[in-house]
Amino acid sequence: MTGREVVDLIKKNVGVPWNEQSTRDTFKVGNPDSTVKGIATTMMVTFGMLKRAHEAGLNMVISHEDTYWNDRDDTKDLTSNALYKTKTDYILKNDMIVWRMHDHMHSMHPDYTVVGELRSVGIKGGENADMRPGVFTIPETTLGEFASQVKRISGFRASRCVGDPKAKIGKILVGPGYATPRMTPEADVVIGGEQQEADGSFDNVEYVADAASLGIAKGLIMLGHVVSEQAGMEDMVKWLGTFVKGIPIQFVPAEEPFWT
């Protein structure tokens, strides 16, 4: 089976109309007509992840995020960049194929990035969640306790929190990656991947910090972009296995990049 044939099967099985206008969900590098020996799913096609996929004998990478460090994978300013050359040469030399699956994952039912995120942070009942799953109710606890629990269950190292750790909370609003939801009157805590810190369409950080200063119980937990959605690519392996037969399919996680 070729990379192109794998993608054709995905388009047939995705369950939503395929948007051929998507600039994200396309082949990024490699020959789509190369034979696929194995498929690696990942949140982000980092150089480290590429090496691990190659060593595992998986030459097709299905990545939720970009390859060349910008959302549009625009490479016109990178043609003389040494890292661009090194990464591209590695992919081509090893006959690897990179294809991105972003926009359609978020319109699928369920949205595996959200399903995975809810599982990662220990919130139950998100097995069929779509991209905007609404508010989840958990047994009342404090923001500090809840943040500790999220850290313990997820294992994420570099998450950042805002708000009063003593605030009583129980209503959780979750969004994947950069689609961190804005705080609403119905929610106590927003959990997201990342978001512009200030001067954006809605600045959760300032809002939650101000709520805390005013004695209004609100919290924000920013998990990190890649780790927030990453578990969804494990679910993607199972889903792919229902219609891509006879090829090994594995989840090859991207590394959490941070130390603190």
Added chain:
Amino acid sequence: MNRRRFTVLAGAAAIPLPGAAAPTAQDVVQRIQATLGGEWPVTGPDGFKVGDPSTPVKGIATTAMATVDVLKQASKAGMNLVLTYEPTFFGRQDGQVSQSARGRGFGGVAQDDPVYKAKREFIEKNGLVVFRLHDHWQARKENDMVSGLAESLGWNKYRVKPDDVLYDIPAATAEETVGLIRNKLNLRGGLRAVGDRGARVRRVMLHPGAMTPALMWQRYSEVDLLVAGEVREWENTFYAADIYTAGEKRGLVTIGRVVSEDPGMRACAGWLKTVVKELPVQWIPAGDLYWRAV
């Protein structure tokens, strides 16, 4: 000097600031605008956000972000005009009602939002006036957002070229340098670093605020450590991670957007003292709003 700028300056000279009556917020802002020059369109981000511009000013506070905590401190210190670099009302629209909802989620804030209402009431009850000073402060050729951050880190004397953002600091490991940054800026939970902890750091680039991928691609290979306010993780952060995997010992540390901008607003307070000599001016940092779960 072009004709327009001359007109503005001439106009500024005619604004009375008599010793007997305190200048109003409007008077002070007009003097700032005249000194900084340029155009100040009403649709731009800079401008009055809340409070009555005809309020007599007792003192001026500068800050990276007019949080409730900063506003409380300003009020207590008798600084009733607050100049903020970032928005007051949780986003670019800064309390304006949205005409067209665009982007991820709808922008702006509802007028009956409890946090918005309480913040606005605190400001009005205490007679504060908030003015956003962002584009015009950043656009000064001196760019004190950078030199202010360097000063906070104790690095001003290490600047490689006066008009550039590179600093050759005393050599140390990345981990030691990050520790120094954390201590000097009083950071809590917002700092995140990428790369080799043990890498030797000598040349550092300072980039307060948000950094684009294009600028990072252009300059990252010049430095041992890049200190930025914030970047997009799936863009700049993984560029740094990939360079690390490729074997280059460079590092990226993001300290938080607001925290990175606080020192530049201390520089702004210093500059204001030369422009509005008759009023007290005080820098009130917004600080690191993040904490890390234990």
